[in-house]
Amino acid sequence: MFLHDGYFGFSVCQLDEERVDAGSKTETVGNTTFFGQIAHLIDTLHLSYTEVFEVIPYRNLLMMQRDKLHAVYGGQKVNRISGKELANRRKKL
Structure with a gap:
């Protein structure tokens, strides 16, 4: 993408609006x-600017970010099952 001026680059960026209510649950916005995404990759994976832009392919960076160990708060971990297992569960009900 060729940038004619600095304003074109910012026109494709849509930033999230943030509001905080007293007693609200934490929610992640941005990225x-x-x-x-690049700033988040550098921060969470502890990589240098050169590694992100020149060394590691973007596809691999996304997989590294997705597969990084992390804690699950306030929710349930999703366990994937096969179609056969799902059908067996429905038969039992």
Whole structure:
């Protein structure tokens, strides 16, 4: 993508609006633009700018971020099952 001026680059960025209510649950916002994703990769994977832009392919960076160990809060871990197992569960009910 060729940038004619700085404004074109910012026109494709849509930043999230943030509001905080007293007693609200924590929610993650951001990471909706390419620049936000790159900053997040550098921060969470503890990589250098050169590694992110020149060494490691973007596809691999996304897999590294997705597969990084993390804690699950306030929710349930999703366990994938096969179609046969799902059908067997329905038969038992």
